[in-house]
Amino acid sequence: MEQYHFIIQADRCIECYSCSASCYQEHRSAQGDLPRRKIQHRTGDPNYPVYLSMSCNHCRNPVCVTICPNNNYTKRRDGIVVHDDTHCEGCKLCVEACPFDAPQLNPITGKVDKCHFCYERLSEGLAPVCVANCPTDALNYAKLSDIVAVSERYSGNDVPISRFTSPAIIIKKQTESKQHFL
Amino acid sequence: MKTLQDFLLSFPFKHVNPITPVGAELINYDSISSKPFDTGTSSDILVYLPYVNENRKRLSDDDVLQIMQLPQVVGVLIYYPRDLPIREQLKEIYELFKVPVVHLTYPLKETVLHEKASSNYRLIQDTHGTTIDELFQRSLSIRTAMAQPVTVMDQNFKSVTRPYEPEASSDWMQFLIQSRSKWLQLYYFHPERFVYEAGNQSTTLSCYPVYVQEEIRYFLITPKTDVEWYGRLLEYYALLLSLVSQQEEKVDELHLTFKSHFLHDLLYNNFKSEQALLEQAATWGWNLNEPNELVVIRVAAGENSQHLLHEGWRTELFDKLLKRFRQDHPTGMIEPFQNDIVLILRMGLSGRLKEYLQKVITRYMEDSEGIIIKAGIGKCYPKTKELNKSYQEAMMALKLGHEWSRENNVFHIEDLGVLRLLFYLNQDHLVEFSSSYLQPLIDSDQQHQTDYLETLKQWIIHDTSVQDTAEAMHFHPNTLRKRLQKVNNLLGVDIYNHEDFVNISIAVKIHTIDFFQTNVKNLS
Incomplete structure (x- = not known):
């Protein structure tokens, strides 16, 4: 079966936070909600900082699914991991366990919220809001086979990222730092 | 002039059961009659009789014997929707008069109405609700009508039809058995060539390819014949085989897709309620009412043996493992899923499950050199809806157990100890x-x-x-x-x-x- 993947072209990211801002605008529904997408600074060599626009990577073996005591997480047939907060008690187990910091606790509602790949937009034929608003095309998405070997997905990628949950993400190799002008 | 052969070729194939050979010579007739004793001797007639008449009287072999003695009778058609009880007696009578007898399982009068659209009607009748196995068995009727062997072979040149009893040890069967290895060698990768070169075999053959989704799936072969109506009959039979197997493959594909969707929903918690899950499982014949244990089996090539393994080794091994597990656990749910095999077994095996898996895996690893088989087992949850957790745990056990085990190939999540804790x-x-x-x-x-x-x-x-x-x-x-x-x-x-x-x-x-x-x- 095929599942949705985020594709990140690391050398195109200019750390403009458009993805984060648009996500916040689209999905903020309660006081205390946080943007579901964040830009993380990953670095091996300090001369070449890597900006990764990270959110839920809709892993093949999502640790949040295993750990949630109320079984609130489901993975749809298209691979999107969805959290139903109806019975969420805000125990924060998923928040602690996720290697990508995808689930976030809203301190006011006491419930967890996470990226759901804008599946309502996908059903209307639109791209996720973060992808649609990325000015440099650093962020993209595609529906790909989920049986692709891990080594193939990360070919040429030197970005440090946890892989034990088999995240549905492709990070294109950072070649050299570039100066972008908008 | 009408012929018996044309009549048989226009009648729905599934309803025609020749009891005796029809023969290579065309048999002409002027009319079809249900009252042979009332017609004159000047015209040739085909006799059509129901096995049970309006007065509920059954046709006897003596009745048929009397009819066959009439000089104007060129053939006998007997209608009966089930197996004809006097089949053997009719064969003996044929030996005396050489008048062909055909058993029809569909009444004649109803087909006359469809005469104008007969070819389409026949095709619809013949493909509707017909399975490929039923069609394979129909080769016996063709064999009887033609009085010569007819065999359907698969891509591996293995007969898929049951041989006609007297033929089981015949020259034809010997010829098929002896030629198989040669054909495999020469034509396995070039099946079209076998069709072209059928006439050059030691026994010259007529070969009709059966195409399914643009590739030859079966070969219909018979000793070389130039009889025109045999050719038409075999061509039609090949067409039916092609249509029905294509139809079955589509249904199988659909079935597999639905099954894999169900498995996905089960293993990723996509059901709204436990009840909905159990009901859908029941439609697939799986009873998930009781707590189950979940195992994930993963097969991989060893580090240095990738190049030594033949193409298709994985499918072959999967088939073997699936067969073995299904044999051992007929009530279990054992299906391939995302490149692994998932076993959902009732809790009864608890404690012995690890030993059992270790035994099976060791046995298959010994058989298949250079292949590594590993199994991960999740915790057993009381609710079926929590099988998704068990699945994730089994995957985790596979990943981490593999890193931290000396010899074992089977890892239970609870054996991981502190590793399991670290994961969270x-x-x-x-x-x-x-x-x-x-x-x-x-x-x-x-x-x-x-x-x-x-x-x-x-x-x-x-x-x-x-x-x-x-x-x-x-x-x-x-x-x-x-x-x-x-x-x-x-x-x-x-x-x-x-x-x-x-x-x-x-x-x-x-x-x-x-x-x-x-x-x-x-x-x-």
Whole structure:
């Protein structure tokens, strides 16, 4: 079966936070909600900082699914991991366990919220809001086979990222730092 | 002029059962009559009789014998919707008069209405609700009508039709058995060539290919014949085989898709309620009402044996394993899923499940050199809706157990101990803890390729036995002692001290979980 993947072209990211801002605008529904997408600074060599626009990577073996005591997480047939907060008690187990910091606790509602790949937009034929608003095309998405070997997905990628949950993400190799002008 | 052969070719194929040979010569007739004794002798007639008439009187072999003695009778059609009880007697009568007898399972008068659209009507009738196995068995009727062997072979040149009894040890069967290896060698990859070269075989053949989705799936063969109506009959039979197998393959594909959707929904918690899950499982014939254990079986080629394995080894092994598991657990749910095999078995096996899996896996690994088979088992949850957790745990057991086991191929999530706990904790804290202990070793390994971390890991796996570790790593025990001393110096601890050993051991385990995270740095 095929599942949705985020594709990140690391050398195109200019750390403009458009993805984060648009996500916040689209999905903020309660006081205390946080943007579901964040830009993380990953670095091996300090001369070449890597900006990764990270959110839920809709892993093949999502640790949040295993750990949630109320079984609130489901993975749809298209691979999107969805959290139903109806019975969420805000125990924060998923928040602690996720290697990508995808689930976030809203301190006011006491419930967890996470990226759901804008599946309502996908059903209307639109791209996720973060992808649609990325000015440099650093962020993209595609529906790909989920049986692709891990080594193939990360070919040429030197970005440090946890892989034990088999995240549905492709990070294109950072070649050299570039100066972008908008 | 009308012929019996034309009549038979216009009648729905599934309803025609020749009891005697129809013969190569065309049999002309002027009319079809149900009252042969009332017609004159000047015109040839086909006699059509129901086996049970309006007065509920059954046709006897004497009745047929009398009819056959009439000079104007050229053939007999008997209608009866089930198996004809006087079949054998009719065969004996045929030997006396050589008048062909055909059993029809569909009444004649109703087909006359469809005469104008007969070819389409016949095709619809013949394909509607017909299975490929039923069609294979129909080759016997063709064989009877033609009075010569007719065989359907698959792509491996193996007969898929049951041989006609007297033929079982005949020259034809011997010829098929003897030719198989030669045909496999010559034509397996070029099936079209077999069709063209059928006339050049030691027994010259007429071959009709059966295409399914643009490739030859079956061959319909018979000893070479130039009889025109035989050709038309065989061509039509090949067409039916093609249509029905194509239809069955489509249904099978659909069935597989639905099944895989159900499995996905089950293993990723996509059901709204437990009740909905159980109801859908029941439609597939699976009873998931009781607590179940979940196992994931993974098959992979060994590091150095990828190039030694033939194409399709994985499918072959999967089929064998699925067959074995289904045989051993007929009530279990055993299906391939995302490149693995998933077993959902009722809890009864508890305790013995690991032993059973280990036994099966060892047996198949011995048979298939260079192949590694591993199994992960999740916890058994009381609710079926929680099978998704069990699945994730089985996957985790597979991943981590593989890293931390000496010989076993079967890992239960509960055997992982502290590793299981680590998996759920905040990654940043874990990495920080691990790095604070192991950074000197990581740096040394990266800069000088010293492999200290792997050495330490193997030493922990082998319960700190110097002998076993040295053996596993293929070097001398003294080399290992020297390396461990070096590790002690680099880390500034005493790994033989219990407290230090526990800390270092946990740090190494964390490092293994997050192996990829710490192994990538160079961005130049």
